[in-house]
Amino acid sequence: AHDILIKYKDMHPIVNEVLKYRNLSKLYTTYLDTFNNYILSDGKIHTIYKQTGTRTGRLSSIEPNLQNIPVRSEDGRKIRKAFIAPDNALLLSSDYSQIELRILAHISDSKSLKDAFINKEDIHTRVASDVFNVDMDAVTKDQRRTAKAVIFGIVYGISGFGLGENLDISPVEAKKYIDKYLTMYPEVDLYMKKVVEETRKTGYVRTLFNRKREIEEIKNTNYTIRSMGDRMALNTPIQGTSADILKMAMIKIYNIFNEKQIKSKMLLQVHDELIFLVYKNEFDEVKSIIEETMKNICVLSVPLEVETNYGNSWYEAK
Structure with missing residues (x-):
């Protein structure tokens, strides 16, 4: 079992090799090999989002699940290198920073927590x-x-x-x-x-x-x-x-894109993160729209902050 191997990983080099092999094998069978079954003729994967998949209201993703690609290990993160933008575009990721803790500070009305966020402390x-x-x-x-x-x-x-x-x-x-x-x-x-x-x-x-x-x-x-x-x-x-809050931001961004006839598109929602395909000739305008909309979608007693990264692949954008 994994827990037992972890306990003995420093006792013999072979234990670490077994753990590495198991990890890579799981990444391959769970993600890489599975994704091949969902690639369409246009080279794209179209996940299905379920509005009622969780009782808390979070969206869930199936066929395939693109919300559970590992981020805690470098090997897991490398899977995101498979998702790339065309030459005339970039992938942009905007992620709410510590949104659940900010909500806790707001609804509990904790002065110390609110002050920490207002003063931009870690x-x-x-x-x-x-x-x-x-x-x-x-x-x-x-x-x-x-x-x-x-x-x-x-x-x-x-x-x-x-x-x-x-x-x-x-x-x-x-x-x-x-x-x-x-x-x-x-x-x-x-x-x-x-x-x-x-x-x-x-x-x-x-x-x-x-x-x-x-x-x-x-x-x-x-x-x-x-x-x-x-x-x-x-x-x-x-x-x-x-x-x-995420869903409200998604709706507003979608509507703004339509009103301004912006060709860039929202691709994915991964819990607190939104991923976009942004055409290079629209980049500055789109980045500004996304960040300002997410930050100002509602008024709390603490500021909502957004971390934005971008690159040629999802890996570079995270």
Whole structure:
């Protein structure tokens, strides 16, 4: 099993070679070989987006799934080199920066989190500074990594056990980090308790734009299922609002392109990221439209920021 091999990877060189082979084999069979089956006569792949594929409101992609191409490893990222623009165009990627954490800062009304985003601080370094009680310029890489895991874990209602697994520390130590975070950001703690309490009463939760999601699990008599319902209640207003914002931006950009008779096209949506085929003679105008629309699609108490990259391939644009 993979977990066992990881434990023994430093004991013999062959273990690392087996892990590398398994990784490359999976990339080939899951992505490269599969993609060949979907290439049409024009050399293009046309994925199918499902509007109702997830309960949070996120779009899902099938035949093939172009939303799950690995980004955490260089070998995985190289798959994106297969997606290229024609000679007279570029691929442009615009990605919302930490949108879920910005939404958390807004809906929890946490002054500290809001100030960090307004002042353009690195949010993970800021949280590490607060939690570990050190100056921001003294935060270590490990402290920042821990803070990042805690922040994203909080958004998904993670337990001490789950965070401990992610950080390879004991559940007790992990729970201390969670408790310290919630002590440092009491508005987040209050918001989380309020959301779960209200959802247990009503059986549903809403996004910032009033989209409703029923959560039957939260009233289940089984503790495990009920706990899963609690996590759904915590995450849906954040991930669901992020999905709403992306869709609103997509619609507005599409309409602007039509109004201005722009030939560049929106190609893909990968959760917080939009990928476009942009013709070189329209590049400056299109880049400006995309960035300004995404940043200003709605008004929150913190700014929405967008990171844009571009190149001849999807790999270069990410």
